Amino acid sequence: MSELPVTTIVGAGAFVAGTLFGWTAQKTNFCTMGAISDIVFMGDWRRFRAWMLAVAVALAGTQILHLTGTINIGKSIYLTPNFGWAGAILGGLMFGFGMTMGGGCGNKTLVRIGGGNLKSVVVFLVLGFFSYMTLRGLIALGRIQLEASNINLADLGFATQGLPDIVAKLTGLSAQTARVALTAVIGGGLAAWCFKDSEFRGSSHDVVGGLVIGLMVVAGWAVSGVLGADEFDPAPLSSFTFVAPIGGALQYLMSFTGATIDFGVAAVGGVIFGAFLAAKASGKFQWESFAGTDDMLRHLVGAALMGTGGVLALGCTVGQGITGMSTLALSAPIALAAIVFGGVVGMKYLEEGTLSGAVKAALGRG
Template identity: 40%
Template sequence: MDAAAFQSLHTTVLWAAFAVSALFGAIAHRTHFCTMGAISDIVNMGDWTRMRMWIMAIGVAMVGFHAMAALGWIDPAQTIYYSGRVIWLSALLGGALFGFGMVLASGCGSKTLIRIGAGSLKSLVVFFVMGVAAFATLRGITAVLRDRTVDRVAFQMEPGSALPDWLAAQLGWAPATTTLIVGVGIGAVLIAWAAAGEGVQRSAQAWLAGVGIGGCAAAMWWVSGRLGFVPEHPETLEAVYLATNSGRMESLTFTAPMAYTLDWLIYFSDQNKVLTLGVVSVLGVVAGAFVHAVATRTFRWEGFAGTRDTALHIVGALCMGVGGVTAMGCTIGQGLSGLSTLSVTSAVAFAGIVLGALAGLRFQLWLLEHD
């Protein structure tokens, strides 16, 4: 591949990622897809419909990821979730901090971007605070704290922390066969469980959310891992995944990309700062939600209700920025994209997010009782 074709493919990957993330934003806005809302519905009303939507999305993404892996289209070992070093304490505490913060901030990172597209100015504040906190936890003061504390607590899994590969090594099975049986099998079970819910069976919106959101995550795996994979860079002659911040295959995630987006905006004139899959995903979700909100006449300007509302959202944004990077992902990054790989670290982070959200809901109830 010559330099011109390489650059053309790079641009194609960015546009494809923008299109997938814009579709994600439109579907999420249309269906009210929200992790915090799903947990809140269960706690406050005993309604599992939105949780089943989320589980169906995980199942769809899981089937898509492992089907592509079994076909040889993508290499599961080339994701950040594959590492054999399981930083379980970072995932658990970071996930809990993120889950607590998303309750205070009225939604997770993806929901924040969707609300911005629909006219929420307070979500714009959450975005900036969360982005700065995430950047500090990637490279700044909280990054040093993270590296010297929770990141040092881990255990090793060989050949990696993805369940199919670990089982293949333990049982002596062929990796492709194990990937197909375990990955697609578990994903199919999750879809079946979600579809069995009474609220899902009668709701086209629930099916759109489950299949659509999960399909977007799987599509992004294809964009970065198949379309964007170049076996031989025209200059370095090394294999490369185009337009990714990690240098590996990536799917939808929003905590670290918020930091990268702020970095790109602040240093826009610096030629070393280029668009990446994460940055265009952030922009795409906002664009998709905005287009749908305008088309359905649901675009509304929204501000803070008062001082306490402002303070809670800022604290929540700080918690999400620090927690999301510490856990290596948000409700979408770990709770959808990560779980689609059947990563043990992602499962721990998922549990932490749920526990943190439950604590956040209890805290909100405590505030109401003391008003």
């Protein structure tokens, strides 16, 4: 009996991890857009702390895998010396604004599909179409022009855009010492900030959501980095992100013979499946459709912005906001900040009705 292809092994692992991811997100209501909305409209930080706990757990676990030699995080797409600052900012703003129009980020779209939301099926299709068009289609022309502003950090003497490499170069510390210090300061600081709040400590579903989602990102790196570490046919090192993989999933569905199930495509399927199981088990599965034309148009615009912006930013609220952060890449906190601000602007836009009024309100000048 011949051995299974590496892509099949990695895909199976990604599907299992994705199923646990989707189940957890559905059961605990883990939602990054919802986290921002809770702060803006209710002053409730619990779901945002769950998000930051996921970042802390993912960061600590990922760096431990790297320090122990289990994986080489330097092979990830986040740590090239090509620093795409403009894409992180513009793409992050587009994605953040778009997710408020589209009813949730990429992850939430998949979770809602699993729960019977037909609006999210439409968002999925449009998001995937625009992500693929930004990667390889008409919008790719604009993306390439934007990438002309990228900074090649290798010209400045930095091996990668990883914060440990940058700190080591600037301070004279070893890269390993800088990595351990940054992991302790950033990861430990985030965890301490999360748990210092009594309301968060008392919200078991938020705590569990943050812990499990963070661990699934670590599991993703392990699956692709260990199971995919074949000497002759290695799989790309990757973990959870939901914009480009949705485009890849559409390509796979449309051209079965010309595409493969990589980590991202399998994870997309797993998240939908896990959310479906959780929704059925809790009796929350319910068909839902558009309320009207305006509702549909808003979701279409949001999906297009997410698909385009997520590719430009090299990730979404999970792809950059958790997975990218776990690598300590310089672009990750920039993209994360842009996504959060774009989300706040989007929420204020739904209130104010004008973009200028929304920006002023988001800046506290409204």
